[in-house]
Amino acid sequence: MPTDSNSVSGTVLNRLEQCSTSAIADTKHESVETLDSAIRPVHHDCTFAGLARTVVLDPSMLWAPVQTLDTAFENEVVVVDTNDGVEEAVWGELLSTYATATGVRGMVTNGAVRDVAGIRDIGFPVFARAVTPRGPSGREEVERNVRVTVGGASIDSGDVLVGDESGVVAIDRDAAEDVASAAETVVQTEQEVTRFIDEGRSLEQAFEDAGMG
Numbered sequence: 001m002p003t004d005s006n007s008v009s010g011t012v013l014n015r016l017e018q019c020s021t022s023a024i025a026d027t028k029h030e031s032v033e034t035l036d037s038a039i040r041p042v043h044h045d046c047t048f049a050g051l052a053r054t055v056v057l058d059p060s061m062l063w064a065p066v067q068t069l070d071t072a073f074e075n076e077v078v079v080v081d082t083n084d085g086v087e088e089a090v091w092g093e094l095l096s097t098y099a100t101a102t103g104v105r106g107m108v109t110n111g112a113v114r115d116v117a118g119i120r121d122i123g124f125p126v127f128a129r130a131v132t133p134r135g136p137s138g139r140e141e142v143e144r145n146v147r148v149t150v151g152g153a154s155i156d157s158g159d160v161l162v163g164d165e166s167g168v169v170a171i172d173r174d175a176a177e178d179v180a181s182a183a184e185t186v187v188q189t190e191q192e193v194t195r196f197i198d199e200g201r202s203l204e205q206a207f208e209d210a211g212m213g
Contacts, residue, residue: 007051008160008176010075013105016162016176017049019183021169023190024162027182031175035108035151035168039127042113043120046127049162050077050105051173052155054148059085061138062111068144069095074103077161081148082111086130088137093118100124108161108168110150127163 016024025034053076055068065080072078078099080090091107093115099107106125113119113128114135129151145157153170155161160171160179171179192210197203 007073007075007158008173012177012180013049013051013075013160015180015184016160016171017047019162019180019187021162021164021166023186024169024171024179024183026186027179029171029175029179029182031172032179033153033170035127035153035170037167038129039108039110039151039168040129041163041165042116042126042128042131044165045120045123046106046125047164048077048106048125049160050075052077052079052157052159052161052170053104054079054081054144054146054155054157055141056081056083056143056146056148057085057090057111058138058140058142059083059111062088062090062136063138063140064090064092064095064136065141066095067141069099069102069104071144072099072102072104076104077106077108078104079148079150079155079161080107080109080111081150082109084110084129086112086132088112088134089114089132090136091126091128092135093122096122096124096126106161106163108150108163125163127168 112130
């Protein structure tokens with residue numbers, strides 16, 4: 001599969017995927033933004049980490065982002081900005097099938113999607129603001145590879161997105177490795193708290209002993 005040589009490495013993406021979005025948010029890193037809770041996974045197996053490939057659609061005449069998907073690289077996430085337009089679906093089973101075959105890691109939109117059962121069967125991670133059976137009526141994409149605002153977060157092509165059942169976080173691409181290290185520290189600290197609780201310490205004591213007090 002093709003890759004962008006200037007991308008964040010697949011190793012860093014895999015490290016971030018192993019950390020929960022909660023752990024990444026808990027780093028309190030200035031380069032981390034949490035998308036609005038209205039942007040939700042459409043099925044339970046929606047964990048991903050990837051590089052944003054952005055596209056803007058006309059909210060009055062939506063269209064499936066076929067051209068964007070055709071130009072997406074392996075390890076990318078298609079981010080579709082419909083300006084919160086949810087009257088028509090911009091993604092479904094066929095696009096999920098193609099994305100999976102080409103190594104695209106996920107899709108995030110402030111619009112609507114459809115074919116949820118098919119997407120779930122494929123196991124492709126999709127996050128959306130709404131679900132509708134109605135297909136798109138437009139024929140064109142407005143802009144590609146530009147800064148967009150989805151779920152209140154400002155996302156540029158090449159930024160890193162991480163999603164799981166708790167939601168989606170966006171990370172500035174230049175800070176991805178630092179955030180991965182910080183999130184791994186959060187995970188390790190939480191594991192220490194769990195161990196202290198298993199040893200019989202109070203929750204307050206466990207937090208204090210793990211350095212969270």
